[in-house]
Amino acid sequence: MAVPAPILRMNGIGKQFPGVKALDGVDFRLLPGEVHALMGENGAGKSTLIKVLTGVYDIDAGEIELEGRRVAFSSPLAAQQAGISTVYQEVNLCTNLSVAENIFIGREPRRLGRIQWTTMRRRAAEILARLDLYIDVSAPLASYSLAIQQMVAIARAVDVDAKVLILDEPTSSLDAGEVAQLFRVMRRLKDQGIAILFVSHFLDQIYEISDRMTVLRNGKLVGEYLTRELGQVDLIGKMIGRELADLESLEGRPLARQSAPLVEAADLGRAGSVRPFTLTIHEGEVVGLAGLLGSGRTEVARLLFGADHAGSGSVKIGGEPVSLRTPRAAVRRKLAFCSENRRAEGLIPDLTVRENLVLALQAARGWTRPIPRRRQDELADKYIAALNIRPADPDQLIRNLSGGNQQKVLLARWLIMEPRLLILDEPTRGIDVGAKAEIQRLVAELSDGGMAVLFISAELEEVLRLSHKVGVLRDRRLVAELDNDEGLTTDTLTETIASGARS
Amino acid sequence: MTSTTGPLAGRRTLPRKYIPVLVTAALFMAMFVAGGIRYDGFATGQIILNVFIDNAFLLVVAVGMAFVILTGGIDLSVGSVVALATMISAVLLQHGWPAYAVIALVLAIGAVLGLGMGAIIHYFEIQPFIVTLAGMFLARGLCYTIGTDSISIEDATFTAFAQSRIELGGGMWVSPSVLITAVVVLAAAYVLHYTRLGRNVYATGGSEQSALLMGLPVARTKIAVYTISGFCSALGGLLLSFYMLSGYGLHAVGMELDAIAAVVIGGTLLTGGTGYLLGTVLGVLVLGLIQTIISFEGTLSSWWTKIFIGLLLFAFILLQRLIGARRR
Amino acid sequence: MSRFLRHRLFWPAVILAALLLLNLVFTDHFFSVEIKDGHLYGSLVDIVRFGAPLILVALGMTLVIATGGIDLSVGSVVAISGALACLRISDLGDQNSTGGVLGAVVLALALSLVLGAWNGFLVAGIGIQPIIATLILMVAGRGLAQLVTDGQIITVNSSPYKLIGGGYWLTLPFGIIIVAAVLALTAFLTRRLALGLLIESVGGNAEASRLAGISARGVLMMVYAFCGLCAGVAGLMISSNVSSADGNNAGLWIELDAILAVVIGGTPLAGGRFSLSGTVLGALIIQTLTTTIYSIGVPPETTLLFKALVVTIVCLLQSPAFREKVFHRRGRPTSARPAAEEKATVTA
Secondary structure, three states: OOOEEEEEEEEEEEEOOEEEEEEEEEEEOOOOOOEEEOOOOOOHHHHHHHHOOOOOOOOOEEEEOOOOOOOHHHHHHHHHOOOOOEEOOOOOOOOOOOOHHHOOOOOOEEOOOOHHHHHHHHHHHHHHHHOOOOOOOEEEEOOOHHHHHHHHHHHHHHHOOOEEEEEOOOOOOOOOHHHHHHHHHHHHHOOOOEEEEEEEEOHHHHHHHHHHHEEEEEEEEEEEEEEHHOHHHHHHHHOOOOOOOHOOOOOOOOOOOOEEEEEEEEEEEEEEOOEEEEEEEOOEHHHHHHHEOOOOHHHHHHHHHOOOOOEEEEEEEEEEEEOOOOOHHHHOEEEEEEOHHHHHHHHOOOOHHHHHHHHHHHHHHOOOOOOOHHHHHHHHHHHHHHHHHHOOOOOOOOOHOOOOHHHHHHHHHHHHOOEEEEEEEEEOOOOOOOHHHHHHHHHHHHHHHOOEEEOOOOOOOHHHHOEEEEEEEEEEEEEEEEEOOOOOOOOHHHHHHHHHHHH | OOOOOOOOOOOOOHHHHHHHHHHHHHHHHHHHHHHHHOOOOOOHHHHHHHHHHHHHHHHHHHHHHHHHHOOOOOOOOHHEEEEEHHHHHHHHHOOOOOHHHHHHHHHHHHHHHHHHHHHHHHOOOOOHHHHHHHHHHHHHHHHHOOOOOOOOOOHHHHHHHHHHHHHEEEEEOHHHHHHHHHHHHHHHHHHHHHOHHHHHHHHHHHHHHHHOOOOOOHHHHHHHHHHHHHHHHHHHHHHHHHOOOEEOOOOOOOOOHHHHHHHOOOOOOOOOOOOOHHHHHHHHHHHHHHHHHHHHHHOOOOOHHHHHHHHHHHHHHHHHHHHHHHOO | HHHHHHOOHHHHHHHHHHHHHHHHHHHOOOOOOEOOOOEEEHHHHHHHHHHHHHHHHHHHHHHOOOOOOOOOOHHHHHHHHHHHHHHHHHHOOOOOHHHHHHHHHHHHHHHHHHHHHHHHHHHHHOOOOOHHHHHHHHHHHHHHHHHHHOOOEEEEOHHHHHHHHHEEEEOOHHHHHHHHHHHHHHHHHHOOOOOOHHHHHHHHHHHHHHHHHOOOHHHHHHHHHHHHOOOOHHHHHHHHHHHHEEOOOOOHHHHHHHHHHHOOOOOOOOOOOOHHHHHHHHHHHHHHHHHHHHOOOHHHHHHHHHHHHHHHHHHHOOOOOHHHHOOOOOOOOOOOOOHHHHHHHOOO
C-alpha cells in the first residue's frame, strides 16, 4: 500500500521539565485519513507530545512540519487556526450555553451584528445530524450526558476546518453504545481525509479503530507500528517494557467462600436515581456491578454509602438494621467509598498528599482529636510505599500528581480506615496499565484478607477477573445477580445487559 | 410534553432555566397583591411606576452589575462611582459648564474608571472583589477631595429632567429618568442576547478556561463588562443627580450591596454564567416594593425599617430557595 | 534568598516595614517604646492597640473565607454587641460592679455567637450564597443595634468595662492581651487541633469533604459562629474604648477592612489554604496606614485616596502576574530564560 505524504511530521522533539526529560528525540508522523493511536503508560510523554504539538508548551529541540511547512504554535488557538483541533478528556466547552452556541460561539452567523439564532440552530442541527446525533440544540449543554458533550466538542472541532483532530482520551467516560457512535463519527471523518490522533487506555478500542500506532516509553520513541501487525501482548510489552504476567496472574480467582452476610440491602431505592434493589454482600466477597454508563451503577454505590438519601428500603450491616443517612454515618459503620469522579468528589487539590491521605480518618475522629504528626507521617510513608505512590513525597500537593497516583492516594485514604466494605466506583478509569494492574491486585488481596469489595467498572473483563458475583444493571434497575463461575463470560454479561432492555 | 416531572422522566424538564426568574416574578406579584389587600390605594399602576421612578438609578447600576456578575466577577465600586458622578456634575455645573458637556464627561469618567479596574483584574490576575474595593475607596476619596459638603444643582437642564412628567394616560406618569432606564435595560438585554459580546459574557462566566480554549476574546470581554458597569454607574449617578438635584460624597453609600442583592434576587448566580436581565429588573422592583410597603406602613422608625428590609429579604430568599429546591 | 523572596508573606511584610519607616521620617522616636507608670507606651504599641478590633474581626473572617464564604455582617454584630453590653451596664445600679459588667459581657458575646450561628445556618442549613446570607444580617443587624440603643448613643461610666478596650494589665494594653489570647486560641483550634485541616478541606472541595465523612455543615456552623464571636469581642472593645455604644456607626464598614486584611495576608477569597499570621500582618498594614495618614498629615478628605493607593500597591505586589510582567520584562531577551525561571519556581 502506498503511503501518502504525511500531513504532520514531528522530528527529534525534545522537552525538558525541571528534573525530568519529558520528551527526548521523539519522531512522530500523521497521515491524512488515518486514525493513529498514541500509546504509552502515564508519564510516557503522550500528553506532553500533544501539548507541544498544540502550542501549550514550546519545544526545546526538534521541529514540527504541517503540510510540509515548518510551524511553531504560540497557543492552542494558533494551532486551531492552522487546522489542528483538540478535544480533551475533560470537555472544554461552556455547559451553561446551548448546544448550538457551543458549536458556533465566536463565529456565530450574524446580520448587522445581530446573532441569527434561527440560522445558528438550524446549522448546528445539520452539523450534528452528520454525526448521527439528533438532539435539541437549543437546550443547555449541561442537560446532556458527557458522551453527547464530547460529540458536540468534536462537532465544533471538525466544523472549524480541521485537518488534524486530536482526541485525548475521549472515551474514558462513555459507555459501549456511545463509543460505537463515536467510532462511526471517527470513521466518517477519516474518510473525509482528516488525520485523527487518538489516545485511549482501552486496548480493545485501540484495536477496533486505529490503523497505526506510535508507542512511547519514558519520553522516548519505542516505535511506529501498523495496528494489525502488533498483537495486544506485544503492545503491552512495548509500553511497559515487561511481560503481561502481572495481569495474567490474577486469572482464575477462587469462588466466593460461603461467609456471613455483611451488608444486606432490601428494596433500597431512590426516585429518579435507581429502582428499589435487593443486594447482599458477604464478608471477603468481591461483588462486581456491570452495566452501561447511566444504568444506575454509581447510584447503587451512592445509596449504600449514604451519599444520597434512600427513598425506600432498609440496610442491615452484620445483621443489624442501620440508617445510612450521611456518608458520615456510613463511615462510622466501616463503609468506604471511592467515587468515580476523582476531581469533583475525591481530591482536595490544594492539600498535600499526606493531608488527603489522613482526611477520612481525621474526619472520623473529629476535629478535637488530631492525629499526631508522627502518626500521619507513618501512615503516609506506609501507604506511599505499599501502593507505590510517586513521587514519594508526602508533602507534595496532590494536584501535582498523575491521575493514577491520585487514585492510589484516594484508595489509601480509605484503606487507612480498615473498612469492612470498600466501594470502588471505576477505580481504574483513566489510569495506565501498570497502575491498573496494581489496583486490581490490591483488590484481590484485600478480599482475601476478609474485606468485602463492591467493584464498579465499565470494563467487563475487569469485573469478571475480580468479582465473585456480578450484579447487572440496566435502565436504573438491578436486573440480574450472577455467580462468577465457569459459565460467565463477557459475552454472557453483555447479553444480560442487552436483554435487560427487552424485559 | 414539557410538564412531565415524574421521577424517571429523563434529565430534560425544559423551563428549568427560567425557574428562578419565574419564582421572582411570582413572589413580586404576591407581594404586590398582599400590599393591595393590606393598604388602601396600593394596588394601582402608579405604585409600580413610582417604584421605577424612585429606583431608576439603582436599576441602571444593577444592569451594569449584572454584566459583571454574569462573567463571575463583582463590582463593589458602583456606589462610590455614583456618588462621584453626582459630585462632579454638581461642581462643574456650579462652574457654569453646559449640562450636556457635563453629562458626556461624567459618563466618560465612569467608563474609564471601569476600564482601569477591568484591566487590572485581567492583566494582573487580582481578585475583582479587591480591585473594585480599592476602586470604591478611590472614587469615594475623590468625592471628598472635591468637597465634603452637599452641593445643590440649579442647572436648567438638570432641573427639567428632574421635574418633567411624561403622562402615560389614565393619570399615570413617569419621569424622563424612567425612559432612559428603559432604553438602557432594553439595550443591555439586546447586547446580552443578540451580540457576540453578550454571548462571550455568558461563556466567560460559564467557564473562563473553556472560553479561552474556544478562542473567545476573554480579556476583551472581562474588561468590557467592568467598563459597562463603570458607565452604568456614572449614568446611574446622573439619574440620581436628576432625582436629588444635588451632588454629595455621601450619596449612594452601600448602593453596591443593593445592586448585588437585586441581581441575585433576580436569579443570577454569583458564580456567573446563568441569569437573565429580566430577573435583575424584577430584583430591583422587589427591593423597591419593599421600600414602598414600608412607606405605606408609615409608623416605622428608621431602625425598624432596616430590620423589616432584612426580614423581607430573608423571607424572599428563603421562599425562592424552597420553591427552586422543590422543582429540582 | 529566592525562597525567602517568594514566601507569600514577603511582600506584605515589605509594605508594613515601608509604612513604618515612612512614619519614622515624619515622627521622631516612632520606634521607641517605653514604660510609663507601669504602662507600655509608644507608637508601635498604639498601632497594635488601635488595630486590635480589626485583627479580631479579620481572624474570624479568615476562617470564614477559608471555607469559601464571606461574612458581611460582622460590622453589624460589632454594633449589636457593644450596644447590648452598654445597655445592660447602664441599667446596673452600680456600673462599677465587676459581676454586673461580666454578666453584660457574657450576654453580649452569647448573642454574637448566636448571630454568627444564624449566618452559619443560612449558609450551611439552607444553602444560601454566603454574600447574600450575611447581607441579611448586615442590613437587619444595623437596625437591631439601633433598636437596642433606641436610636441614641448609650454612654456608660464603668471602670471594669473600660478595662477591655482602654485598660492595662501587666503593663500591656488589655486589648493586645485579648488579641493575643484569641490569636492563640484560633491557632490552637486550627493548627494544634484538626479544625484547620477540615476547614481547608471544606473550602477546597466541599463535596469531596462530605464524602470523606466530614460534616461540612458542622464545620461551617462552627466557623460562622466563631466569626460572630470574634466580631462580638471586637464590638466590646470598640464601645469600651469610647465608653459608649453607637448603633449607627460602630463597626461601620469594618467588614471591608477585615476582608482586605485577609486577602492582603495571602488567603484567597476562593477558599482553601489560609494563613492566620498573614491576616494579622494584613490587619496591621491597614491600621498602620491609618496611623500613617494622621502622622504624615494627609488631610482627612484624601485619606481614602491614600488608602486606595496603598491597597492597590500591596495587591499588585502580591500578584505573581504583575511581578512577572513588570520585574521580568527588562532582562529577558534570550529564549533560554523561561526554562530557567520555571526551574526556579519549582524549587522555591
